[in-house]
Amino acid sequence: AFNDLQAWVLRTYPQLAANTRLEVIGNGSLLFTWQGSKPQLNPVLLMAHMDVVPIAPGEDDKWQYPPFSGALAEGFVWGRGTIDTKGSMIAMLEATELLLSQGFKPERSVLFSFGDDEEIGGYHGNRLVAEHLHKQGIKLEWVSDEGGAVTHNMVPGVSANVAMVGIAEKGSVTLNVTASAIGGHSSMPQAFDQTAIGRLSLALQQIGHAPFTGHLQGPTEDFLDTIAPAQGFLTRMALANRWLFGPLIMNMLQSTAAGSAQLRTVIAPTIISGGNK
Numbered sequence: 001a002f003n004d005l006q007a008w009v010l011r012t013y014p015q016l017a018a019n020t021r022l023e024v025i026g027n028g029s030l031l032f033t034w035q036g037s038k039p040q041l042n043p044v045l046l047m048a049h050m051d052v053v054p055i056a057p058g059e060d061d062k063w064q065y066p067p068f069s070g071a072l073a074e075g076f077v078w079g080r081g082t083i084d085t086k087g088s089m090i091a092m093l094e095a096t097e098l099l100l101s102q103g104f105k106p107e108r109s110v111l112f113s114f115g116d117d118e119e120i121g122g123y124h125g126n127r128l129v130a131e132h133l134h135k136q137g138i139k140l141e142w143v144s145d146e147g148g149a150v151t152h153n154m155v156p157g158v159s160a161n162v163a164m165v166g167i168a169e170k171g172s173v174t175l176n177v178t179a180s181a182i183g184g185h186s187s188m189p190q191a192f193d194q195t196a197i198g199r200l201s202l203a204l205q206q207i208g209h210a211p212f213t214g215h216l217q218g219p220t221e222d223f224l225d226t227i228a229p230a231q232g233f234l235t236r237m238a239l240a241n242r243w244l245f246g247p248l249i250m251n252m253l254q255s256t257a258a259g260s261a262q263l264r265t266v267i268a269p270t271i272i273s274g275g276n277k
Helices: 001-011 014-019 082-101 126-135 196-208 218-230 233-240 242-253 257-261
Strands: 019-025 027-032 044-049 069-075 076-078 108-113
Touching: 001 014, 014 082, 019 126, 027 126, 044 082, 076 082, 076 196, 082 108, 108 126, 218 242, 233 242, 242 257
Parallel strands: 044 108
Antiparallel strands: 019 027, 027 108, 069 076
């Protein structure tokens, strides 16, 4: 699939193919170099990833359109991972093709890195690209990867469009919670909290009902300072006096999943299995 996508990119964007250097890193990550007119300047790096996550087995018919079809319907491109981040990748390619057709040449070299394994950690894609650049002694001026979108009515109290520029990324840890119990027959079960599934469900409830403490700090605090001018008077006053209105602001942010995630380490049960008879 990645070979086909690479061939499609080179066929669809002939100016890009003719005016950049392509290096295939690892199993299929693409690194394009658009050479600038001033090689003494550090290059910039624009990134996106081409891979997508799978769907649950046997759930093809639950999708409005086939999940890997890329169907064009109802004014949208339909498919698993179309937003993440194929749109930005195509936008970069379209913009570059247009600029090249107009004879534009950047002073600073522009690198494009399109990874093939971001969804499984990037260890055989982006990491190898980074090592490749490091070995060549290339120091980047800045990097722009995925993160955020231009949103409407997503920030409470702001009616204008807001560009959500992600300047930091959370880390993650995966924990496995396992329960076991003495076997028996379902006609004469143990007490609910003594069965493996019962104990596991109670454990997950205990974890979910003990969220991490939220804080107004770091990038979240910077974000509030940035959007304050677009707010109404009362909200601006609250944001300017967080020493007094901090709890009120916290409650407002916690009213949405996105806002809550800005304040704390979050907990998400994602995969569960158990029992086969």
